[in-house]
Amino acid sequence: MTDNAVLMVDGQTIELPIVEGAEGERSIDITALRAQTGLTSYDPGLVNTSICKSAITYIDGDKGVLRYRGIPVEQFTVQPQPNFVEVVWLLIFGNLPSREELKIFRDMLTSHELLHEDVKDQFQHIPADAPPMAILSATLNHLACVYRKYLVVDDPERLLEVIASLISQVRTIAAFSYRRSKGLPFIYPNPNLRYCANFLHMMFSSPYQQYIISPEVEDALNLIFILHADHEQNCSTTTVRAVGSARANLFASCAAGVSALWGPLHGGANVEVVEMLERIHKGGLSPAQCIRDARDKNNPFRLSGFGHRIYRNFDPRAKILKQACDRVLQITGQRDPLLDIAFELEELALNDDYFIERKLYPNVDFYSGILLRTIGIPTNMFTVCFAIGRLPGWIAHWKEQNEEQGGRIIRPRQVYVGNNLSSYVPMEDR
Numbered sequence: 001m002t003d004n005a006v007l008m009v010d011g012q013t014i015e016l017p018i019v020e021g022a023e024g025e026r027s028i029d030i031t032a033l034r035a036q037t038g039l040t041s042y043d044p045g046l047v048n049t050s051i052c053k054s055a056i057t058y059i060d061g062d063k064g065v066l067r068y069r070g071i072p073v074e075q076f077t078v079q080p081q082p083n084f085v086e087v088v089w090l091l092i093f094g095n096l097p098s099r100e101e102l103k104i105f106r107d108m109l110t111s112h113e114l115l116h117e118d119v120k121d122q123f124q125h126i127p128a129d130a131p132p133m134a135i136l137s138a139t140l141n142h143l144a145c146v147y148r149k150y151l152v153v154d155d156p157e158r159l160l161e162v163i164a165s166l167i168s169q170v171r172t173i174a175a176f177s178y179r180r181s182k183g184l185p186f187i188y189p190n191p192n193l194r195y196c197a198n199f200l201h202m203m204f205s206s207p208y209q210q211y212i213i214s215p216e217v218e219d220a221l222n223l224i225f226i227l228h229a230d231h232e233q234n235c236s237t238t239t240v241r242a243v244g245s246a247r248a249n250l251f252a253s254c255a256a257g258v259s260a261l262w263g264p265l266h267g268g269a270n271v272e273v274v275e276m277l278e279r280i281h282k283g284g285l286s287p288a289q290c291i292r293d294a295r296d297k298n299n300p301f302r303l304s305g306f307g308h309r310i311y312r313n314f315d316p317r318a319k320i321l322k323q324a325c326d327r328v329l330q331i332t333g334q335r336d337p338l339l340d341i342a343f344e345l346e347e348l349a350l351n352d353d354y355f356i357e358r359k360l361y362p363n364v365d366f367y368s369g370i371l372l373r374t375i376g377i378p379t380n381m382f383t384v385c386f387a388i389g390r391l392p393g394w395i396a397h398w399k400e401q402n403e404e405q406g407g408r409i410i411r412p413r414q415v416y417v418g419n420n421l422s423s424y425v426p427m428e429d430r
Contacts, residue, residue, distance in 0.1 A: 231390075239256050
């Protein structure tokens with residue numbers, strides 16, 4: 001096996017080193033390409049470009065593999081109880097926490113869960129119908145105004161404090177934005193509740209009447225957060241890395257990640273699933289007709305929540321969330337026409353040659369949308385829940401990049417296709 005790739009350009013032959021990852025994946029190192037040839041690579045969407053070396057998450061889309069720090073995500077579902085906070089520690093610090101570390105971190109999350117009063121007051125000046133993702137991004141930036149001591153993180157103790165503040169307060173910000181949109185009083189965090197239960201408490205409790213969270217629902221939300229916690233170099237994580245490469249602070253970098261996640265092609269995909277189901281229901285279409293329309297190249301109808309850009313096999317996260325859906329529906333006994341449509345679409349697609357041949361299996365967005373709806377999370381909060389789950393991954397990548405020796409600011413090149421040399425024309429001559 002050669003250690004170099006050979007490139008021939010204009011009669012010149014150059015060798016480019018090959019970098020090999022821990023799982024045998026290989027990448028051509030072109031850092032000296034422009035210096036040696038005057039050329040750059042052209043790769044729209046960076047789909048064939050490795051922008052970093054990372055030890056956080058491994059994906060094999062062909063085999064349906066997703067691992068956090070080497071641990072298959074499936075193993076986080078077979079514990080006595082799924083534990084998102086444990087996964088947060090693993091992703092950011094690189095190891096499973098000891099009992100003492102986990103207790104210290106949980107205590108820190110509890111002690112940092114209240115918003116600064118100046119941050120809380122901002123909600124009174126935000127329109128009630130403001131998009132929750134806009135509120136989340138703006139408020140993460142606002143945290144930089146009141147926690148200025150965290151703008152420069154130069155020791156492990158301070159880093160742990162800012163991480164605990166972000167991971168804990170993102171729930172409070174999300175819940176307050178929902179309560180504001182409904183004209184409801186804010187519900188403060190309950191220090192006696194676990195991470196996910198506390199979020200649901202702040203979302204749905206009323207003064208003097210606490211929302212009762214079933215263990216099945218709490219476990220399901222833990223799974224949603226765990227399975228969204230990191231996914232390698234996706235759009236929002238790459239955005240966090242790009243902003244962080246300029247040595248921007250953690251608040252600004254994560255706020256940028258929220259903005260990228262807001263896009264319907266990224267974090268908004270599970271919203272599109274529910275909106276599709278609503279259109280099918282209102283239009284009186286049968287799932288069988290939808291499958292036929294999706295197979296028709298001349299029909300504009302598309303099935304949201306099927307297939308994945310990375311996974312050419314069944315999305316491993318989808319399998320886990322499907323089982324969680326079944327458990328929660330069994331406990332709640334809900335009868336929802338949208339869920340009936342979703343499960344019939346799933347059954348038809350999984351037995352249809354067109355979908356099987358193209359490996360268009362239901363993905364994580366298909367089941368996360370259904371599950372969040374079953375839990376009672378409103379559709380406009382779906383992407384916010386995605387952001388809560390993805391925040392530890394963003395922090396892990398920001399930290400990994402920040403600690404890298406000789407790190408460079410991310411600054412891609414372009415292929416210019418505009419006008420050649422032109423002259424300015426005075427206004428009277430135009």
